Amino acid sequence: MNVIVLHGSPRKGMNSDTLAGELLRGLAETGDHEVKHFYVNEMNIRPCRGCLICASSPTHSCAIDDDMGIIYDAYRGADLVVWASPMYWGYITAQLKTVQDRMEALAFEGFDGKTSAVLFTYNHHYESAANMFRRIAPHFHIDLHVLACRTYDPETKASLPIEACTKELSEAYTLGRKLSEAG
């Protein structure tokens, strides 16, 4: 499979990246896949300006010329898209939301046949973000898998290192294996 990983956290290598890493470990153990990583915080991706030139242009191209072009190319060829993000104020990070908005230009071709694995790390809640992905998945015929990992202990009110989340890390690994076997 062709796999792209959209890393939403500005904290490279931390919770959501670690969760994504476990999914990729499961994938790698059960198949040969080409994986491309996009650390969106490090990329020059400007926000959608709502011009809708993508809607009217014959090729449905985005009018903004920036690093999103690299993601467009990779996304088109991807079988599996991994969205890995911490929750920031009830949604994915602004960096990843910017990428999501710019996907408008791809929506005209549709997303049929793509699988999305959406991985959240969070302290208190993730459903608001998960529900948006769940709402659009049937419309776009996306095979959606959502996995969330709470990196916070409400009893002690302390952050948990992701390494303590053994159940969720194992779920991510198992999901990777399952997606590899299905793909």
Ligand SMILES: Cc1cc2nc3c(=O)[nH]c(=O)nc-3n(C[C@H](O)[C@H](O)[C@H](O)COP(=O)(O)O)c2cc1C
């Ligand atoms: C600015 C900011 C906003 C946050 N907002 C939320 C939130 O709305 N809901 C929540 O459950 N956690 C929230 N968190 C906690 C992070 O989602 C959580 O610590 C996550 O595991 C960090 O993942 P990372 O290590 O991949 O960056 C927030 C953290 C930051 C820094």
